[in-house]
Amino acid sequence: xxTAWNKEDRPKKKVEKFSNRRYDKNCLxxxxxxxxxxxxxxxxxxxxxxxxHCSHILNDGKDTRMSVEPDNMKxxxxxxHLYRRHKEPTETxxxxxxxxxxxxxxxxxxxxxxxxxxxxxxxxxxxYEELKEKLKKYKELDSL
Numbered sequence: 552x553x554t555a556w557n558k559e560d561r562p563k564k565k566v567e568k569f570s571n572r573r574y575d576k577n578c579l580x581x582x583x584x585x586x587x588x589x590x591x592x593x594x595x596x597x598x599x600x601x602x603x604h605c606s607h608i609l610n611d612g613k614d615t616r617m618s619v620e621p622d623n624m625k626x627x628x629x630x631x632h633l634y635r636r637h638k639e640p641t642e643t644x645x646x647x648x649x650x651x652x653x654x655x656x657x658x659x660x661x662x663x664x665x666x667x668x669x670x671x672x673x674x675x676x677x678x679y680e681e682l683k684e685k686l687k688k689y690k691e692l693d694s695l
Contacts, residue, residue, distance in 0.1 A: 571672060571675060574672070574675035574676065574678075574679055575618075575619065575675070577679060578619040578675070578678055578679050578682055579618065579619050581679070581682040581683060581685075582605075582621045582624060583605045583624070585621040585689050586605050586624045586625065586626055587603070587605075587626060588689045588690065588693050589621065589689060590625065590626035592626070594627050595625045595626055595627060596627055596628075596635065597631055599630075599631075602628050602629040603626050603627070603628055603629075604626070604627055604628070604629060604633075605624045605626060605627075606624065606625055606627045607623055607624055608623050608624065608625060608644075608647060608654075609658050609659070609662060616662065617658070617661065617662050619678060619682070620658070620661065621685065622654065622657070622658060622661075623658055
């Protein structure tokens with residue numbers, strides 16, 4: 552026979568302030584805001600100003616180490632993002648090697664310098680705070 556638990560008898564779960572997923576989500580939101588301000592709400596391929604998406608330069612798949620780096624993102628309209636970027640993924644890297652080789656090399660170095668595997672909650676907290684500071688600076692520069 553099953554007995555109902557009283558609320559007082561239930562084991563308490565330790566609730567973290569932020570979970571790993573929540574940090575990743577919040578970091579991604581801030582990184583996208585930074586990219587929108589940095590790229591002046593304009594598609595970096597065709598200069599349109601509507602239906603904009605953030606696109607990663609170096610795709611990571613499920614690896615979150617570089618997915619929240621604003622330097623690894625650029626703003627594209629939906630046509631450039633879905634129809635050009637995803638149909639011809641090597642085109643972006645080829646264009647980067649010609650126009651911004653220093654940025655592409657910097658992103659590769661940054662990706663290789665970060666250890667693979669799970670990212671600790673402390674590193675996620677640091678990244679979150681770093682992105683908040685960066686967003687604050689970009690907003691101050693944008694308001695000038």
